[in-house]
Amino acid sequence: MTSPLFLDAAQVAERLSLDVCTGLMREAMRALSGGEVEQALRSFLKLGEGRTFALMPAGFVPGGPFGAKLVSVFADPDHPGRRSHEGLVILFDGRSGAPVCVADGGEVTRIRTASASAAATDALASPDASRLAIFGTGVQAHTHALAIAHVRKLEQIIVWGRDRDLAGALAARLASELNIDAMAEPDPARAARADIISTVTASAEPVLKGKWVQPGTHVNLAGSSGPHAAEADSALVAAARFIADHRTHVLAHGGEFLRARQAGLIDDDHIVAEIGEVYAGTQAGRTGPEDITIYKSLGHAVQDLAAVAWLYNDMKARGQG
Missing domain, CATH: 3.30.1780.10 (ornithine cyclodeaminase, domain 1)
Structure with missing residues (x-):
């Protein structure tokens, strides 16, 4: 062989x-x-x-x-x-x-996770979305910003992280690499005032709350990959058009979805589509300018x-x- x-x-x-x-x-x-x-x-x-x-x-x-x-x-x-x-x-x-x-x-x-979020952002975010918020400061935070900059003409990137020094360093790096305005924001509620939000943290508890997210925002939940962690609260999940990367996996391992379902805020039908169905044109993604859309990324073989x-x-x- x-x-x-x-x-x-x-x-x-x-x-x-x-x-x-x-x-x-x-x-x-x-x-x-x-x-x-x-x-x-x-x-x-x-x-x-x-x-x-x-x-x-x-x-x-x-x-x-x-x-x-x-x-x-x-x-x-x-x-x-x-x-x-x-x-x-x-x-x-x-x-x-x-x-x-x-x-x-x-x-x-590193590359495929950010690229999958970029593809979903291209399909689900408003065509004129220009302000990106990144929740997280690690490798995926950096690569997500680079990838999403390929599918939308970004004018500003806001970085939130628990470590302010790391958030500042990432913002400075992105400003240099992409030649656009990038800044660290210590207040997560202020950071969430964006057209596109990508959460790429290792947090087991929500770092993003529904009350912070404005109508028309697209959210990539890409940091948590197991049933016991959730980066967004149940209010946001309930308020959004929820698109799964894969329905079966989200029903088994999607922590944000499972918490909202356990709280009685949603049922399994709250998953309106898989992202592959949106790409194929068999299911709708964004249906109007006021929709909050969520792409739940667990990552797949x-x-x-x-x-x-x-x-x-x-x-x-x-x-x-």
């Missing part, structure tokens, strides 16, 4: 641009909602306080590539309240069944596999596979 191609973090970052990946995420989620993907619920193995190992399998059917992401999510001992994602994405050939590529899962996750399959094919086309 030929050894699989291995792509380290630097190779993933060099080849997989945010623009390319945003298109890949749009198509991958359309395929998932369209029944072209077999995907099992992710499984979690608790390894102690702040330490989780997860398995995420999926495959394109019939006859397409398949595989899994193996990922560890560990609390960062040097930055309380932050988490590190490390792992591998393993791609198998759909015809031979052989493993053909192994890629750095942390870097794939199909996204990782779509990204790594593209990387693998790109490397082969370049004669580097």
Whole structure:
């Protein structure tokens, strides 16, 4: 058997641009909602306080590539309240069944998570949205801002974080890289006065409240990925048009949705669509200028596999596979 191609973090970052990946995420989620993907619920193995190992399998059917992401999510001992994602994405050939590529899962996750939010923002945010609020100061906060700047003409970015120094540093970095106005805002209620909000924190409790969010805002909830954490309160969930990345997963692991349902504010029908259905045009996303839209992102193996399959094919086309 030929050894699989291995792509380290630097190779993933060099080849997989945010623009390319945003298109890949749009198509991958359309395929998932369209029944072209077999995907099992992710499984979690608790390894102690702040330490989780997860398995995420999926495959394109019939006859397409398949595989899994193996990922560890560990609390960062040097930055309380932050988490590190490390792992591998393993791609198998759909015809031979052989493993053909192994890629750095942390870097794939960094790029595909932000790209998926950018694709959803492009579909759900107001066309003239120009003010972005980022709740969080880590890797995903930075990459989300870069990705969303590709799909909307941003005039201002506001950064909120529990660590004011980190929020200020991120705002300064974004101002330099994107050449637009970026500022840190210590008051989360003021930060939420935006056209687009992306929450990318490790918080188990809500950092974003419904009473702060103005009509017409689009919200990406992308930080929490398990049933016991929620970045937004139940009032916001109840007030919004709620679009899931994948209905089955949100009903099992979407912490914000599950809390609102437990509080009796919503039922399962509150999920108005999957984002792939919106991309396919079979379900509506935004229905009017006053809608508050939520895209709940849990992240899926199909996204990782779509990204790594593209990387693998790109490397082969370049004669580097």
